[in-house]
Amino acid sequence: MTTFGKALARIETPIPGLVVWELPVHGDSRGWFKENWQREKMIAAGLPDFGPVQNNVSFNDAVGTTRGIHAEPWDKWVSVATGRIFGAWVDLREGPTFGTVFTTEIDPSRAILVPRGVGNAYQTLEADTAYTYLVNDHWSPDAEYTFLNLADETAAIAWPIPLTDVEISPKDLAHPRLGDVVPMAPRKTLVLGANGQLGRALRLELGDAPHIEYAAREDLDLASPDLVSARRWRDYGTIINAAAYTAVDLAETAKGRRDAWAANATGVAGLARLAARNGLTLVHISSDYVFDGTREGGYPEDAPFAPLGVYGQTKAAGDAAVAVAPRHYVVRTSWVIGDGRNFVRTMASLAERGIDPRVVDDQVGRLTFTSEIARGIHHLLATDAPFGTYNLSGGGEPTTWADIARAVFEHTGHDPARVTGVSTEAYFASAAGPVAPRPRNSVLDLSKIASTGFEVADARESLVSYL
Template sequence: MSAVFGKSLQPIETSIPGLVLFELPVHGDARGWFKENWQREKMTALGLPDFGPVQNNISFNDAVGTTRGIHAEPWDKWVSVATGRVFGAWVDLREGPTFGAVFTAEIDPSRAIFVPRGVGNSYQTLEPNTAYTYLVNDHWSPDSDYAFLNVADETTAISWPIPLSDVEISEKDNAHPRLADVAPVAPRGILVLGANGQLGQALRARLGDAANIEYATRAELDLTDPDLSSARRWRNYWLIINAAAYTAVDLAETPEGRRQAWSANATAVAAIARVADEHGVTLVHISSDYVFDGTEESPYSEDSPVCPLGVYGQTKAAGDLAASTAERHYIVRTSWVIGEGNNFVRTMHSLAERGIDPRVVSDQHGRLSFTSDIADAIVHLYKTRAPYGVYNVTGSGDPQSWAQIAEEIFRLSGHDPRRVTRVSTSTYFAGASQPIAPRPANSVLDLAKVAESGFTPRDAHQSLVEYVNGMENKS
C-alpha cells in the first residue's frame, strides 16, 4: 500500500496553467482503505472546473516500468491511481506561451491530477499491478483531433526514473514526433450566432477573427434543424453566444410574424440550450426588457417576475426559460439596443439632417444600450467566470424617454431640439393600419448585479455623444 493516510483535500497549482494536482484524503484500517476519488461538490468548491465527466477508464499494468504516452486529447481528464504508483509527466501542447512546459509528479492512491484539454499526459509505473484510472468528459472518437509527443523528446527532457531503454513501451509511442514537429492544440472554440445582426457585428469587432472563433448566420446554422445535434462537433466549442433573434416587435403580432418569432426566440433557443447542456458548453443568451410589462415604478431586477405584454415579449420570456435549462448559462438582459445598421439614433439623426420634424413618444422610459458595451459585458462575464445566471446590461445614468433622447440627438448634430414633438404612445400609433405591439412604459433595468460582478456599465449619454460624433465625422 503506497497511499498516504490522513491528508486533507487540497489543490496544488502546477507550472502548467489549468493542470492542478490534488491531495486526496485516504482512510484506512486493518481491512484496507477508502477514498472519495471524485467528489464534485467538494472539489469544485476548491476551484476544480466542473468538467462533467461522461466516461471512466482503467488501465491495468502488470510490470514496473510500463510507460505510456505522451498523448493530448480534445477533452479534460481526472487522473488517479487505484492501486500501485506511477511517475506522471505532463507537457503543455496547447497554443500559447507555455507550449512545451513540463510538470512531473508521483501519483499514488492519495493523489489525483486534473489534466485540461490539450495537455499531453503520460506515465511510467513504479510498482507492479498498478491500476491507473481516469475520468474524461467526452467519448472517444476516431474523428477527434489528437496530439502526440515522443517520450524521449530532447527539448522537454523528462527525467524518467526508469531509463527508457529498460521500459515496456509500444512501438507507436516510440514513433511519436519531437516537440518541434508537434502542431499546437488550438483552444476550444467560440461560436457566435446571429453574426450579421447589430450585436453580432459588435462581437466580431470585440473578439476578432481568430481561428477558434466562428460566426454563423441562420443560413449557415439553422437552430431549428432536426439534425442540429450532429451539425457540429459541439465538444470542440466551450462557448456559444446566441445573438440571434426575431426583433420585429410589431410584425410579431401578425400570424406569420408570430410563427417566426416563436421559432427564432423560443424553439431555436431550446434547441441550442439542449446542445450546450449535453456537451458542457457555456451558453450566453440575449434577453430583452420586453419580458416585463413596464408597470413597475422602480427599475426591474434580474429576479423581477416576467410579465410580457405582446408576442415578442412572450417569445423572449420563453427563450429565457429555455436558455436557463443549460447548466452553464448567462442570460444577458438588455434594452433599447443601438449598434451598426438601422436604429433609433441613426433614424433621428437622418431626420434632423433632412429637415424632417418627428413626433416621438415621451411616456416610455429607459436607457440606451450600445452593442459595443454589451459585447464588453459578455466578455467580462465569461472571462471572470462570474456566477451563471441572469444579468441586466444597459447603459448607466439617468433614464430618459425616447423623446428626450431624440432631442439630444438633434442637439448633438447641431439642430434645434424643439423640432421634436413629444407625444404619448397611444397618440403616436393612433390610426395604425397594422397590428402594433404593446410597449413597456418602464424599461429601466437595475444594474447592481453586473456592477457587483466587476463590470461598470458606461454612461448611456456619454456613449450617445460618442456615437453621434462618430456619425458626424463620417458625414
C-alpha cells in the same frame, strides 16, 4: 505505500487548470477503500464539474512501462487503483504557459485533473499497476490530438527510470520535439446570428481567430432534429446566441406570433438542451420587454416576468429555457442601437431632410449600443464571471425617446426644438397594423455586472461617439 487518512485537498501546479488532489483512503489489514470520484464533495472543495461520461482503466504489468506524451481534446480525472506511477504533464495549449512542465507521483491516495490540451505521460513504478481515468467526452476517431516526444530536450523530464531502459511503443518514440508541436487551439466559440447588428459587433469584438466561428441563420437550423449531430459539439466551449426575432409589432400577427415563438423560445430551448448535454457555456440575449414597465426605478435581474405582448412573452420563455443549462449567461438589454436601420439613424436622417418628428416622451430607458453588448459579453467570458443573468445597457441618467431624438438633432447641428414629444397612445393612434404594447419603464439596474469589474459606458457619451 498508500497513505491512509488524508483529508480531501487540492494542490495547485504551474500549469493552469492542472490540479493534484489528495484523496482520503480508508484501510486496515483487509485492504483499503476510497471514493475515487465523489461529485458533491469534490465540487464543494473546488473541483470543476467537468461532466465525465466515460471511465477507462489501463493496466501495466511491468515496472517502467512508459506511455505518452499525449494531449487529448477532453478533460481527464486520473487516479491509481493499484500500484504507483510517475506522471509528467506538459502544457501543449496555445498561450503563455505553452511548454510548462509538472511532474509528481500518483498512488491510490492521489488523483489529478488534467485539462484539455495538457499533454500527459505515465511511467509505471510498481508491477501490476492499474490506473483509472474519467473523461468528459466519448472517444471518437475524429478527435484531434497533440503529441510531444517523451525525450524532448526542452521539457527535460527527469524520468525515474531512463527511457533507454523501459518499454515504449514505436508510435510514442516518433512524436515531435516541442519546437515542432502544433499547439492545441482553445475550444471553439460559435456566434449565432452573425449577420445581425449584434453579430457584426461581436465579430469586431472577438475577431477572426480560427477557434471563433460565425453562423448566420441559414447556416444552422436550431429547429432541426439533426442539431445534436450538426457539429462535434465537444470541440466547442461557448455558444453566443445573437439571433432573435425582434419585429415587436409583427409578432402580434398570426404569422409573426409563430415565427417569434419558433426563434425566441423553441429554438432557444434546443440550444439549452445542447449546451447542457455537452457542457457548453450558452450566452443568450434577453430584453427589457420581459417586464411590464410598471416598476419604480431600475429593474433588477431577478424581477418577476410580466411581459405585455407576444415578443416579450417569447423572450421570457427563452430566458426560462436557457436557465436549464448549468453554464449560462442571460444578458438582458434594452433600446439597442447598432450597425443598420435604427432609431438614431432615422432621427439623424429626419433632421438632415428638414422633417420635424413627433417622438414618444412617456417611455423611459437608456440606449444600449451593440458594441457595448459585445464588450460586456467578452468581459463575462474572459473573467469567468459567475453564471446567471446580467443586465447590460448604457449607463447614466435615464431618458425618453424624445430626449434622445433632441440629442441627435443637437449633435448633428440642428435645432432640438424641432422635436415634439407625444404620448405612446398618440404616436400610434394612426398606425395601420397591429401595435405591440411597450413597457413605459425600461430602466435596468446595472449594479450586478458592475460588481464583476465591468465599467458601464454612459449612454449619452456613447451616442455622441456613434454620431
